[in-house]
Amino acid sequence: MSLPNFSIVVTWALYFIPVYIFILSPLLQTFFGSSTTNSENVNIFDWTGEDTIPASNLRDDSFISPEDGVPITCPGEPAGYKVHLLSRAPLILYLENFLSDEEADHLVDISVDKYKPSIVYDGKTEQVDPSKRLSDRALLDRDDTVRCLEDRARAFQGWRPHLYIERMWAQRYNASGHYRHHYDWAGTLARGGDRLSTFMVYLGADCEGGGTNFPRLAMPPGKEWCRFLECEEDGAEAQIQAGDLDSDSDQNLGGIPKQKPGITFKPIKGNAIFWENLRSDGTGYPETWHAAYPVTSGTKVGLNIWSWYQPPMRARRG
Numbered sequence: 001m002s003l004p005n006f007s008i009v010v011t012w013a014l015y016f017i018p019v020y021i022f023i024l025s026p027l028l029q030t031f032f033g034s035s036t037t038n039s040e041n042v043n044i045f046d047w048t049g050e051d052t053i054p055a056s057n058l059r060d061d062s063f064i065s066p067e068d069g070v071p072i073t074c075p076g077e078p079a080g081y082k083v084h085l086l087s088r089a090p091l092i093l094y095l096e097n098f099l100s101d102e103e104a105d106h107l108v109d110i111s112v113d114k115y116k117p118s119i120v121y122d123g124k125t126e127q128v129d130p131s132k133r134l135s136d137r138a139l140l141d142r143d144d145t146v147r148c149l150e151d152r153a154r155a156f157q158g159w160r161p162h163l164y165i166e167r168m169w170a171q172r173y174n175a176s177g178h179y180r181h182h183y184d185w186a187g188t189l190a191r192g193g194d195r196l197s198t199f200m201v202y203l204g205a206d207c208e209g210g211g212t213n214f215p216r217l218a219m220p221p222g223k224e225w226c227r228f229l230e231c232e233e234d235g236a237e238a239q240i241q242a243g244d245l246d247s248d249s250d251q252n253l254g255g256i257p258k259q260k261p262g263i264t265f266k267p268i269k270g271n272a273i274f275w276e277n278l279r280s281d282g283t284g285y286p287e288t289w290h291a292a293y294p295v296t297s298g299t300k301v302g303l304n305i306w307s308w309y310q311p312p313m314r315a316r317r318g
């Protein structure tokens with residue numbers, strides 16, 4: 001009979017617990033990403049389909065749009081766009097007329113015959129799950145307009161080194177189409193790369209509903225924002241949607257329609273929201289938690305322009 005003595009087990013446990021808390025757990029987080037995001041957040045990370053983050057993805061043109069020196073012409077380029085500051089940390093900017101109508105219409109046209117049901121990725125597998133995300137998405141060919149936009153996105157971010165524009169996806173939401181709250185970042189910078197920033201562009205907004213909600217952001221004071229954000233006076237119709245969407249969260253208490261949390265951007269064709277997902281230390285901003293509220297009628301088409309940040313290993317340690 002060699003069952004270990006009870007007091008030996010207790011002694012080992014007493015040694016192991018601090019070793020785990022102060023040494024093992026931080027090490028595991030450093031190498032395998034943060035476990036502080038709750039599992040639900042990780043569940044619905046908006047991933048494009050790769051299941052690992054190999055360094056080689058920078059050469060994988062199904063994921064990244066390489067800067068291949070193809071000369072760019074920009075048909076229908078807007079003369080300029082207006083930029084409005086919404087938040088400094090995280091950096092959130094609203095871009096008015098980031099795309100011209102001509103560009104937006106063109107991108108809708110080239111996406112039409114490419115749509116497939118959108119998937120959600122839970123860290124292991126990807127699947128279609130209409131309770132979390134109901135939309136179709138299309139990988140856009142890199143024609144002149146798309147390349148022109150890649151260039152605009154790079155220029156907007158000051159041609160930052162080690163920043164790579166991901167291949168662009170159009171997202172189409174029919175009536176009842178939605179995407180539950182999620183992050184665009186994955187907490188994987190320590191493992192190679194992550195999404196530094198997001199441009200959420202509206203290509204088509206012939207719809208009711210379909211606002212982009214950030215529950216953790218506060219309404220900015222200026223009345224002028226009511227052009228782009230849903231305001232109290234826009235009516236109660238929009239307010240009830242929020243409760244309908246997240247019926248499994250704390251937003252729908254006892255069936256009482258609560259006010260929409262945070263701020264909600266109205267879909268406006270050609271306009272874009274730009275935000276940074278990562279702090280300078282590479283960790284993700286919890287304030288960037290966002291959702292596409294259900295479209296109640298018509299169709300919304302969005303475009304994601306994601307910037308993948310992947311510094312060389314050596315630079316990252318410095």
Ligand SMILES: *[C@@H]1O[C@H](CO)[C@@H](O)[C@H](O)[C@H]1NC(C)=O
Nearest residue numbers: 117134135136172173174177
């Ligand atoms: C959206 O509508 C299009 C056109 O009717 C249809 O082909 C597509 O399957 C619909 N997508 C979803 C997710 O309902």
